[in-house]
Amino acid sequence: MADAAIAHAEHETSTGLPNTKLAMWLFLSSECLLFGALITTYMLYRGQSEQPPYPQDVFDIAYTSVSTFILLSSSLSMVLALAAAEKGDDIRMRLWLLTTAFLGMAFVGGQVYEFTVFYEEGLALGTNLFGTTFYILTGFHGVHVTVGILMLLGLVGLSTSRQLPAQRSFPVEMVGLYWHFVDIVWIAIFVLIYLIPTPNPT
Amino acid sequence: MAEPEVREQTAEHAPEHRAPAAHQGGPTVRVYLRVAAILGVLTAVEVWLSYSGITGGLLITALILASITKFVMVLAYFMHLKYDDWRYGRFFLMGIVGATTLYMIVLITSKVFLR
Numbered sequence: 001m002a003d004a005a006i007a008h009a010e011h012e013t014s015t016g017l018p019n020t021k022l023a024m025w026l027f028l029s030s031e032c033l034l035f036g037a038l039i040t041t042y043m044l045y046r047g048q049s050e051q052p053p054y055p056q057d058v059f060d061i062a063y064t065s066v067s068t069f070i071l072l073s074s075s076l077s078m079v080l081a082l083a084a085a086e087k088g089d090d091i092r093m094r095l096w097l098l099t100t101a102f103l104g105m106a107f108v109g110g111q112v113y114e115f116t117v118f119y120e121e122g123l124a125l126g127t128n129l130f131g132t133t134f135y136i137l138t139g140f141h142g143v144h145v146t147v148g149i150l151m152l153l154g155l156v157g158l159s160t161s162r163q164l165p166a167q168r169s170f171p172v173e174m175v176g177l178y179w180h181f182v183d184i185v186w187i188a189i190f191v192l193i194y195l196i197p198t199p200n201p202t
Numbered sequence: 203m204a205e206p207e208v209r210e211q212t213a214e215h216a217p218e219h220r221a222p223a224a225h226q227g228g229p230t231v232r233v234y235l236r237v238a239a240i241l242g243v244l245t246a247v248e249v250w251l252s253y254s255g256i257t258g259g260l261l262i263t264a265l266i267l268a269s270i271t272k273f274v275m276v277l278a279y280f281m282h283l284k285y286d287d288w289r290y291g292r293f294f295l296m297g298i299v300g301a302t303t304l305y306m307i308v309l310i311t312s313k314v315f316l317r
Binding site: 004015017021022025026028029031032033037039040043044046047062065068069071072073075076078079080083086110152176177180181183184187188190191192194195196197199 | 228229231232233234238241242245248249251252253257261262265268269272273276277279280281282287288290293294296297298300301302304306308309312313316317
């Protein structure tokens with residue numbers, strides 16, 4: 001019923017659902033194929049690198065766990081921003097959006113630092129199959145997080161300049177859907193790439 | 203000539219339609235906090251499992267089960283699928299089931315799981 005009201009406010013749709021929200025879910029559905037392909041490629045070449053460094057040589061699980069908690073926290077702050085938007089509390093909404101953006105920046109910064117450490121340990125993009133598949137997968141994820149940060153900052157800017165529509169929870173919800181999806185992709189990456197041990201090279 | 207009037211009426215009534223929608227459904231802040239706490243605990247369990255010395259299929263199964271639980275909880279509560287129209291979930295499911303099926307076929311035919 002909430003969606004029907006939004007659809008009615010935008011324009012009539014044949015489904016009774018707002019096109020924007022439907023499009024966002026379809027987009028996220030297509031992103032499953034993208035990240036599925038990248039994760040599958042990593043798993044196809046797992047343990048197949050002919051030369052070091054191998055995952056067990058470079059991974060720091062404790063460090064990556066902190067990054068994971070940071071991203072998880074950003075999902076919480078995102079839903080708190082949405083809750084504030086639904087109550088019409090613009091100040092709290094902006095605060096939680098900025099918190100989410102900041103946590104996202106902390107995550108991306110952590111990834112960049114991790115990449116530099118790996119590079120110093122001899123793992124470059126073209127070093128071996130592990131390097132290529134790892135950097136492409138996590139790099140794509142990092143770019144998605146960065147785009148999410150830009151969207152969050154854009155929302156804050158629009159809110160500050162009072163350019164958000166009357167039902168401001170809707171754009172916040174759309175950005176939130178994207179942000180949570182980025183989080184659940186990391187849930188998969190963290191387990192499949194970092195936590196599940198890599199077999200010894202053949 | 204009637205159409206612009208109808209549109210104006212629609213726009214005028216839109217805020218009234220919006221007010222109930224803003225307060226309908228959806229989890230409360232308390233639910234969000236509980237879900238976040240559960241997600242944190244599950245993540246801690248995953249990290250513990252990786253350090254625990256448990257190996258092989260048991261480790262992989264436990265990690266995958268934990269990650270699927272987290273995945274579903276974020277979808278259901280943070281992304282509101284539990285509270286939203288079922289068609290959104292159906293569209294998303296198309297992508298996730300399609301991707302999983304396709305890539306499992308690739309991995310199985312490449313004998314990745316036999317290594």
